[in-house]
Amino acid sequence: MEERHLRSVEIGNLVLGGIAVGLAAVLADARMLEGVTAGALLAIVNFHLVRRLVAAFARRGAKAPLIAALIGKMAAMMVAVWAVIRLTHWNAVGFAAGLSIFIVSIFAVSLRYIASARAEITESAR
Numbered sequence: 001m002e003e004r005h006l007r008s009v010e011i012g013n014l015v016l017g018g019i020a021v022g023l024a025a026v027l028a029d030a031r032m033l034e035g036v037t038a039g040a041l042l043a044i045v046n047f048h049l050v051r052r053l054v055a056a057f058a059r060r061g062a063k064a065p066l067i068a069a070l071i072g073k074m075a076a077m078m079v080a081v082w083a084v085i086r087l088t089h090w091n092a093v094g095f096a097a098g099l100s101i102f103i104v105s106i107f108a109v110s111l112r113y114i115a116s117a118r119a120e121i122t123e124s125a126r
Contacts, residue, residue, distance in 0.1 A: 003058070005109055006051040012105030013044045020098055028094065035091035038084055039098020046077050047102050 017040035024036040053073065057066035081099070085092055 003051070003055055005113060006047075006054065008109045008112070009102065009105045010044075010047055010051055012108055013040075013047050013102050016101040016104055017041070017044050017098070020101055024094060029091075031089060031091040032094040034088075035094025035096075036098040038088070038090055039095040040101055041098070042077070042080055042084070043099050043102045046073070047105075049073055 020040050021033070021037050024033040028036070050070070050073070053066060053069050057063070057069070084090060084095055
């Protein structure tokens with residue numbers, strides 16, 4: 001995927017996060033709302049950092065530092081998830097739902113990418 005696709009996922013995360021938090025605010029209790037909000041926020045920040053790291057290291061052409069940075073970011077993410085689940089009273093299901101928004105964003109951008117690639121192939125074959 002190109003950087004524009006990563007940006008699309010990032011925008012999708014913001015939109016879906018806002019929708020998830022809005023729905024939780026209307027339909028759920030306070031603990032669920034806190035969990036969804038924390039999960040969505042963590043997903044948004046996590047993917048933003050991934051996009052920035054990939055872009056920075058792609059410009060430099062450095063693979064080993066990128067791998068090390070991504071491993072460090074992932075370790076920090078695991079600690080953050082552990083801390084939220086273990087140390088807060090927020091709803092874990094809501095947290096997991098909020099955290100999962102990036103999966104939906106990646107899936108949607110992937111489908112658009114496949115559709116546009118298929119259209120380009122069909123058009124070039126004419």
